[in-house]
Structures are given as C-alpha cells and as structure tokens.
Amino acid sequence: MKVTVAIDGPAAAGKSTVAKKVAEIKGYTYIDTGAMYRAFTWYCLEKGVDCQNEEQCVALIPEVTIKLRPGGTVLCNDHDITREIREPRVSGNVSYIASYKDIRLFLVEQQRKMAGKHSVIMDGRDIGTYVLPDADVKIFQIASVETRAIRRYDENISKGIPCTLEEIEEDVRKRDYIDSHRDFAPLKAAPDSILLDTSFLNVDEVVAAVIEIIDRKIKEKEEKESA
Numbered sequence: 240m241k242v243t244v245a246i247d248g249p250a251a252a253g254k255s256t257v258a259k260k261v262a263e264i265k266g267y268t269y270i271d272t273g274a275m276y277r278a279f280t281w282y283c284l285e286k287g288v289d290c291q292n293e294e295q296c297v298a299l300i301p302e303v304t305i306k307l308r309p310g311g312t313v314l315c316n317d318h319d320i321t322r323e324i325r326e327p328r329v330s331g332n333v334s335y336i337a338s339y340k341d342i343r344l345f346l347v348e349q350q351r352k353m354a355g356k357h358s359v360i361m362d363g364r365d366i367g368t369y370v371l372p373d374a375d376v377k378i379f380q381i382a383s384v385e386t387r388a389i390r391r392y393d394e395n396i397s398k399g400i401p402c403t404l405e406e407i408e409e410d411v412r413k414r415d416y417i418d419s420h421r422d423f424a425p426l427k428a429a430p431d432s433i434l435l436d437t438s439f440l441n442v443d444e445v446v447a448a449v450i451e452i453i454d455r456k457i458k459e460k461e462e463k464e465s466a
C-alpha cells in the first residue's frame with residue numbers, strides 16, 4: 240500500500256532527523272522540502288539578489304533547477320550545495336524566500352510530483368495543510384525555542400558550520416514569526432494532525448512515537464477500506 244506521511248512544525252524541531260530515520264526503517268522516500276527553499280535562497284545569494292526583494296527573487300524561477308538525491312544530497316543547477324544550504328546566511332534569509340507565493344507554487348508543484356510516485360515521508364511547514372492535504376498521516380512536531388536552538392547549534396557545530404547559540408536562538412524565533420505570519424500557506428497545524436511535543440524526548444523516542452502513529456493510522460485506514 241502506498242503511504243504518505245506529512246511532518247510539519249517550526250524550525251529546528253527535529254523533523255528532518257526523525258523523518259530520515261523513519262524513512263529508513265519503513266522503506267519510504269524522505270523528502271526535505273525545507274532544503275528546496277534553502278536551495279532557492281542560496282541561488283539568490285549567489286546571484287547577489289536581495290532576498291527581501293520579492294520581484295527580483297521571483298524573476299530567478301526560470302533559471303533554477305533543484306534536485307534532491309537519495310542520501311540527502313541537494314543540487315541546484317547541478318552544483319552540490321548540501322553543506323552551503325545549512326550556513327547561517329541561508330538560514331537567516333530563507334523565510335523571506337519561503338513567503339513568496341510564486342516561489343512556493345513553483346516548489347510545491349515539484350513536491351507533489353515526488354509524492355505521487357512512492358510511499359513518502361515529507362517534512363516542512365505546510366505539508367499537511369497545503370501540499371498533501373490528503374496525507375494518510377499528519378504529525379505536527381514541536382519543541383520549546385530553547386530546546387530547538389540547542390539542537391540546531393549542536394548540529395551545526397558537528398558539521399563544522401561556525402555559529403553561536405545566541406545567533407541560532409534569534410534565527411529560530413525570527414523564522415517562527417515569519418513562517419507563521421505569512422499570507423500564503425503559513426506554518427500551522429492541520430486540524431487532523433497529531434501534535435507531538437519532543438521537548439523532553441530523545442531522537443529514538445520520537446522515532447518510536449512516529450512509527451507507532453503511522454502504524455495505527457494505516458491499520459485504521461485498512462480496516463475502513465475492508466469494511
């Protein structure tokens with residue numbers, strides 16, 4: 240049976256770490272939609288375009304091709320930018336890019352195509368509300384701002400990306416605000432999503448909780464279909 244799982248939630252709530260592991264265990268394709276907004280942001284910065292200038296950013300759409308490779312490699316116009324998209328200059332600008340409707344429509348079309356083919360677990364901000372409103376499983380993953388900032392700081396340091404905890408916490412707060420206040424497809428929990436607070440859970444505990452939710456929802460779906 241083809242299964243679609245949507246995991247939404249604020250910045251640095253651990254969605255991608257968990258989604259990657261769940262994908263591996265369940266044999267699903269993992270789609271990191273945030274990486275696509277980050278790749279577009281990287282391209283704007285490379286071109287010297289001001290990320291707060293919507294018109295100039297949107298004008299770049301025809302020149303941008305973004306590919307997500309299995310294993311997490313991110314390509315923009317065939318350049319491997321997997322590491323660059325995690326740098327603070329990209330994190331600090333990505334919420335502006337993600338607030339532009341034309342850029343969202345451009346990327347959402349590709350996300351829907353990717354989800355059409357296989358069983359997928361897709362993480363982002365608007366997956367359950369907008370990209371895949373009929374997803375079989377919808378999870379809204381949250382954690383306190385402090386917990387999220389520490390997690391993202393540790394992740395960056397382990398990848399050799401220089402940053403300070405204060406800078407990360409400020410970035411997380413700023414992105415929470417912009418992501419949840421934009422007009423088009425803002426960050427919000429779908430009414431039929433399951434809220435998962437990971438503030439006091441480690442990665443393995445969150446993975447186990449997500450798998451338990453998926454298995455339960457699929458069983459319910461199978462029972463409904465055979466009734």
Ligand code: DC
Binds near residue numbers: 277338363414
């Ligand atoms: O998950 P992330 O931190 O890599 O996401 C980067 C930014 O992209 C985030 O600030 C919000 C935006 N985003 C979005 O608006 N919609 C998505 N589906 C995924 C990410």
